[in-house]
Structure formats: structure tokens, C-alpha cells
Amino acid sequence: MADSERTLAERLLAGDKRALARAISLVENDDPEGWALVSEVYPRTGRAAVLGFTGPPGAGKSTLLAALTKLERARENTVAVLSVDPSSPFTHGALLGDRIRLSDHFLDPGVFIRSMANRGALGGLSEAALQAALLMDASGRDVILLETVGVGQAEVDVIDHADTVVLVLMPGSGDSIQALKAGVMEIPDVIVVNKAEHPLTDTMVREIKAVLALGPRGGWQVPIVRTEAVRGHGIEELSEKLADHRAYIHAEGTLSERRRRNLMNEVLAIATFRMRRELEASLRDDAAVQELLDRVVTREIDPASAATTILERSAVDS
Amino acid sequence: MADSERTLAERLLAGDKRALARAISLVENDDPEGWALVSEVYPRTGRAAVLGFTGPPGAGKSTLLAALTKLERARENTVAVLSVDPSSPFTHGALLGDRIRLSDHFLDPGVFIRSMANRGALGGLSEAALQAALLMDASGRDVILLETVGVGQAEVDVIDHADTVVLVLMPGSGDSIQALKAGVMEIPDVIVVNKAEHPLTDTMVREIKAVLALGPRGGWQVPIVRTEAVRGHGIEELSEKLADHRAYIHAEGTLSERRRRNLMNEVLAIATFRMRRELEASLRDDAAVQELLDRVVTREIDPASAATTILERSAVDS
Numbered sequence: 074m075a076d077s078e079r080t081l082a083e084r085l086l087a088g089d090k091r092a093l094a095r096a097i098s099l100v101e102n103d104d105p106e107g108w109a110l111v112s113e114v115y116p117r118t119g120r121a122a123v124l125g126f127t128g129p130p131g132a133g134k135s136t137l138l139a140a141l142t143k144l145e146r147a148r149e150n151t152v153a154v155l156s157v158d159p160s161s162p163f164t165h166g167a168l169l170g171d172r173i174r175l176s177d178h179f180l181d182p183g184v185f186i187r188s189m190a191n192r193g194a195l196g197g198l199s200e201a202a203l204q205a206a207l208l209m210d211a212s213g214r215d216v217i218l219l220e221t222v223g224v225g226q227a228e229v230d231v232i233d234h235a236d237t238v239v240l241v242l243m244p245g246s247g248d249s250i251q252a253l254k255a256g257v258m259e260i261p262d263v264i265v266v267n268k269a270e271h272p273l274t275d276t277m278v279r280e281i282k283a284v285l286a287l288g289p290r291g292g293w294q295v296p297i298v299r300t301e302a303v304r305g306h307g308i309e310e311l312s313e314k315l316a317d318h319r320a321y322i323h324a325e326g327t328l329s330e331r332r333r334r335n336l337m338n339e340v341l342a343i344a345t346f347r348m349r350r351e352l353e354a355s356l357r358d359d360a361a362v363q364e365l366l367d368r369v370v371t372r373e374i375d376p377a378s379a380a381t382t383i384l385e386r387s388a389v390d391s
Numbered sequence: 392m393a394d395s396e397r398t399l400a401e402r403l404l405a406g407d408k409r410a411l412a413r414a415i416s417l418v419e420n421d422d423p424e425g426w427a428l429v430s431e432v433y434p435r436t437g438r439a440a441v442l443g444f445t446g447p448p449g450a451g452k453s454t455l456l457a458a459l460t461k462l463e464r465a466r467e468n469t470v471a472v473l474s475v476d477p478s479s480p481f482t483h484g485a486l487l488g489d490r491i492r493l494s495d496h497f498l499d500p501g502v503f504i505r506s507m508a509n510r511g512a513l514g515g516l517s518e519a520a521l522q523a524a525l526l527m528d529a530s531g532r533d534v535i536l537l538e539t540v541g542v543g544q545a546e547v548d549v550i551d552h553a554d555t556v557v558l559v560l561m562p563g564s565g566d567s568i569q570a571l572k573a574g575v576m577e578i579p580d581v582i583v584v585n586k587a588e589h590p591l592t593d594t595m596v597r598e599i600k601a602v603l604a605l606g607p608r609g610g611w612q613v614p615i616v617r618t619e620a621v622r623g624h625g626i627e628e629l630s631e632k633l634a635d636h637r638a639y640i641h642a643e644g645t646l647s648e649r650r651r652r653n654l655m656n657e658v659l660a661i662a663t664f665r666m667r668r669e670l671e672a673s674l675r676d677d678a679a680v681q682e683l684l685d686r687v688v689t690r691e692i693d694p695a696s697a698a699t700t701i702l703e704r705s706a707v708d709s
Contacts, residue, residue, distance in 0.1 A: 108695050108696075111693050111695060112692075112693045112695065112696050115690055115691075115692070115693035116690050116691065118690060119690050129565075129566035129569055129570065130566075130569040130570055130572070130573040130575060131565075131566075131569040131572075131573075200695075203694070204695065207693070245563070245565045246565065246566050247447075247449075247563045247564065247565060247566065248447035248448075248449075248564050248565065248566035248567050249566050251447055251448040251449040252447065252448055254448070255448040255449075257448060329688075332688070333688045336684070336687050336688055336694055337674070337684055337687075339694040340674070340684065340687060340694045340697045340698050340701070341667070341670060341671065341674060341698075343694055343695050343698035344670055344698040344701055344702050345663065345666065345667045345670065347698065347699075347702060348663065348666045348667075348670075348702070349659070349663045349666075352659060352662055352663065352666075353659065356655070356658070356659060366654070366655055366658065369654050369655075369658060370647075370650070370651045370654055372433055372434050372436060372437050373433075373434065374430075374433070375429050375430045375433035375525070376521070376654055376657040376658045376661055377426050377429060377430065377518075377522065377661050378426075378430050379658045380658050380659075380661035380662040380665065381665075383658070383662055384662055384665060384666065
């Protein structure tokens with residue numbers, strides 16, 4: 074059968090890279106065809122191992138993903154990489170250099186690489202990222218690597234789709250250690266200290282151990298893996314720890330629990346995002362709402378009362 | 392007139408500290424009386440200078456706020472401090488030490504200090520924080536200092552209520568510099584390098600200048616102020632820069648523009664939060680919704696289709 078005679082869903086399910094790219098673009102552009110496609114292939118998802126990588130910019134996440142991709146390919150596993158880039162009103166392209174490190178794999182049909190940019194709508198990005206991950210899963214990829222810089226809530230939401238969360242640090246990631254210590258950042262499943270050739274690596278590993286020692290006893294013990302992603306050092310060990318975590322959550326039944334919780338949150342996030350989008354449209358276009366907002370600015374009506382009035386209006390309208 | 396005969400609003404507007412504390416508790420507990428109170432006193436807001444401080448944990452924000460408070464009191468200005476603490480499922484109390492530095496001011500009637508904790512509901516915390524800031528404003532405080540650790544979206548939302556945003560760093564805040572450089576973190580109005588006695592201060596100032604040089608020319612030039620908050624060094628200079636920024640946005644008309652944008656966003660945030668809360672309740676309590684979610688978990692219905700169904704149901708209900 075010629076390609077043109079097969080539906081996009083059929084080609085996607087057969088593992089066609091171009092079909093996958095096209096499907097993700099549909100979802101990213103909020104095209105109804107994209108949503109219909111996800112809905113159609115959804116029963117074929119849930120098989121891939123979804124690994125999330127977060128950490129400060131500059132820690133070398135993309136280099137690490139390139140090294141892990143190489144290892145998985147050597148084991149004949151197919152890989153999809155989804156990098157979520159925050160938008161910048163200030164400077165663009167700073168993260169682009171990282172992408173280039175994945176270019177070794179661009180021609181390998183077993184590797185699919187995609188970047189997604191934050192287009193301002195926070196709920197929207199995370200929403201689109203999950204849909205993209207589901208499409209990657211349906212297309213038969215064995216391993217899905219999600220990458221974010223883990224600063225804003227949108228990035229945290231993206232990482233929440235993963236079965237295993239990896240925090241990538243480098244010697245000098247002082248703010249991240251402080252954030253872990255203060256409980257501002259959640260404890261991940263695996264911690265990587267990349268650029269481990271740095272003389273301050275031992276100090277950093279000690280600091281991380283001290284933070285982890287404050288946490289609860291029992292359950293999964295968070296491993297700290299030293300890597301030099303540029304040289305490929307420590308990647309085998311990281312891969313082992315990832316497999317250990319997977320085996321652990323599988324044995325404990327927490328994999329299905331985690332996925333259940335993530336899916337619930339996702340339904341809630343999508344519904345909230347859509348409600349917010351409708352509300353934003355009414356704030357922009359509705360003359361009565363505009364007048365109400367003007368009165369908030371002139372301090373006649375407080376924001377909460379204005380919100381109540383707007384919600385009552387929209388409830389009457391629907 | 393005895394205190395008991397005056398309404399809470401009257402006492403609040405007269406600058407009574409206990410009335411302010413009580414009013415904020417009402418808002419924090421989502422008590423309808425609190426919302427009514429904000430609505431009543433809202434016309435008396437908009438006079439205070441609202442300054443927002445963000446930065447990684449450990450940079451010394453609270454010590455800096457204590458030093459600034461001392462300076463403002465010496466100038467006979469009244470001060471309110473609102474610290475937004477992120478919750479931690481992992482470890483509590485790490486930030487408590489910082490609060491103690493403000494204790495010099497606990498007995499001064501011209502200083503009001505309040506902490507707010509993230510109770511899980513993101514929109515809720517930022518919402519409550521704005522209401523608290525409005526109450527502080529209505530109670531006649533000249534200066535309102537908002538403090539957050541600036542990691543999650545909730546903290547960013549809180550800082551958005553400020554007229555002037557100050558990023559507090561210390562030598563070694565490598566992750567924050569990287570985040571600024573990558574455009575992940577927005578450029579603030581003023582940058583403070585605290586703990587400036589550290590030998591790496593010059594290096595850090597150079598790095599910040601290099602990042603700022605990438606930004607747009609013209610307009611407000613972000614000053615970098617070196618402070619040693621523990622010794623009170625650099626606080627006068629910081630205060631001058633804050634006044635400069637205030638004069639600048641006032642002259643350019645951007646103060647009212649900024650406040651207009653912030654108030655719009657606030658109305659939207661409050662409305663979205665309330666919608667989300669209603670939705671969460673229906674997800675928990677509605678048997679039909681529970682069944683729908685089960686079918687998402689068993690991969691029969693995809694999350695987006697489930698969200699659509701839930702939104703259609705709630706539109707019919709209302």
C-alpha cells in the first residue's frame with residue numbers, strides 16, 4: 074500500500090518518523106485534527122519508558138541525553154527526545170548550542186528529536202508536551218526522554234508526565250542545592266552530577282548526601298551518579314540506576330499509581346487551560362468586561378469582586 | 392470611640408496592626424468576610440510603594456529586608472513585609488532562620504511582618520498574597536516589601552504585584568545567572584549582589600553585566616548594587632536605586648501601565664483559580680467523573696477528550 078493511501082494514524086502507529094513529526098505539529102498548533110489523532114491512538118500508549126530530565130541551564134542535560142540516546146541505540150532500543158525550551162523575551166538562542174549535540178542522531182531512523190517552545194500560555198505548553206509524548210509512545214518508541222530547564226511551573230508540569238525524574242546538576246549548582254535543601258524543589262528519583270571532572274565534584278556530592286539525609290527513611294534511596302557526558306563517562310551507571318528505579322516502582326506498584334495521578338492532573342490541567350483561554354478571550358473582546366476592568370484600575374471594584382462578576386456572567390451565557 | 396465599636400475596616404484604615412493581622416487571616420482562610428473587607432477598603436489602595444524581592448534561597452533576602460526596614464523607619468516611613476514561603480513536603484523550617492532576622496522590628500508599631508505559606512493551591516497563594524498586600528496598602532503603610540524565593544510560578548505571580556522587582560543574588564548563584572542568561576528568568580529592575588564581602592563578588596558582577604549587555608538598549612538601565620546586609624553596607628545605595636526606578640516609571644507613565652497589566656492578570660488569576668477549584672471538587676465527588684477518569688487510566692479515553700466531556704457536563708449543569 075502506498076504511503077498516501079494510509080492514514081496519518083496508521084503511519085504513526087507503524088513508527089514512521091515523518092508521520093510522528095506531522096502529528097506533533099498538529100498538536101502544537103492546536104489543530105483539532107491533532108487532538109482527534111491523539112484520541113485515536115491513545116489505546117496504543119503506555120508501553121514506553123518515560124524519563125524526565127530537569128536541572129539548571131548549563132548543567133549539560135542535552136549532552137547527557139545525547140550520550141544516553143547512543144547507549145539505548147547500541148541496545149537496539151528506539152528513542153524519542155522532547156526538549157521543552159522556555160521562551161525568552163530577552164535573548165534567544167542561548168539553548169540552541171545544546172541542541173546541536175544531538176545532531177549525531179538526526180539521520181538515525183531509530184531516533185526522533187523534537188523541541189517545543191513555550192509560547193506564553195503555560196498550561197498550553199505542558200498540555201502540548203504531554204500530547205507529543207503520547208504520540209511518541211504510540212509510534213512505538215521504547216524510550217522517551219523529556220528535557221526541561223525546570224525553573225517555571227510549566228516545566229515542572231512537563232516533568233510530572235515522566236515515570237522517573239532525573240535532576241541534573243553540575244559542580245557550582247548552588248542555587249539548586251539550596252532549593253532542594255529548603256524544600257522548594259521536590260526530591261527527584263535520581264540525581265546526576267555532570268561535569269564530574271570538576272575539582273568541586275566531591276564537595277557537591279557531599280552536599281547532596283547531606284540534603285538527602287534530611288529526607289524520609291525507607292522506600293527508594295535516591296542514587297547520585299557522577300557523569301562526564303561529553304566523554305560518555307558514567308552513562309552506563311546512570312542507565313543501570315534508571316532501570317533499577319523502573320524495576321522498583323514496578324515491583325511496588327507505584328508506576329501505575331504515579332501514572333494514574335499524572336493522568337488525573339493532566340485532565341485537570343487541560344480543562345483549566347481551556348477555561349482560562351475562554352476567559353481570556355472574553356476579557357479581550359467583551360466590552361462590558363473591559364469596562365469592569367477599567368473600574369478595577371480606577372480602584373472602584375477590587376479584583377476578586379470583578380472576577381466574581383465575570384464568572385457569573387459566563388455562567389449565565391453558557 | 393472604643394475599639395469594639397469600630398468595624399474591622401475602620402480600624403484597618405486607621406492603621407491598627409491587630410486589625411491588619413486579623414484581616415489577612417480572614418483572607419488567608421478564604422473567609423467571605425475577608426473578601427468583603429478587601430472590597431470595602433479597595434478604593435483606599437494604590438498609595439504604597441510595592442517592592443518585590445526574589446532570588447535563590449540563601450541569598451540573604453530576609454536580612455536585606457530587615458536592613459531596608461531599619462532605613463525606612465529612620466526616615467519615618469511605615470513598612471509592611473510579606474514573606475511568601477513555599478511549602479515543603481520534604482523538610483520544613485529551613486527558611487525559618489531568616490525570619491528571625493526581622494525580629495528586631497516585631498515590637499515597632501510602624502512595622503508589620505507577615506509570612507504566608509504555600510498550601511498547595513498555587514493560584515490560591517498568589518491570590519491571597521495580593522489581597523494581603525492590598526490590605527497592607529489600605530492600612531496606610533508607606534512601603535510594602537514582598538519577598539519570595541522565586542522558584543515556582545506561584546512565587547513569580549506574587550512578585551508580579553510589585554511596582555519594582557529586585558533580584559537578590561550572592562556570589563555563587565550560578566544557576567540564577569544561567570537562568571537570566573538563557574532568558575528563563577525575566578530581567579528584574581534592580582539586581583543586588585548580597586554577601587559582597589565574598590572574594591568572588593567582582594566575578595559575579597562582571598557576569599551579570601555581560602548578561603545585561605545582551606539585552607535591549609535604551610530605557611531603564613538595570614543597576615547592580617553590592618550589599619552586605621548583615622553589616623548594613625550598601626543599603627543606602629539600594630534605597631536610592633529603588634527611588635530612581637520609582638521616579639523613572641512614574642515619569643515614563645509605566646507605573647500605571649504596569650499596575651493596569653498586573654490588575655488584569657490578577658482578575659484572570661482569581662477567576663481561573665476559582666474555576667479550577669470547582670472543577671477539582673467535581674473530579675473528587677462526582678461518580679460519573681470518577682468513572683471517566685478510570686477510563687483514562689485504562690487507556691480507553693485520552694485526557695483531552697475526558698477534559699472536553701467534563702467541561703461540557705459542567706456547562707450543562709450551570
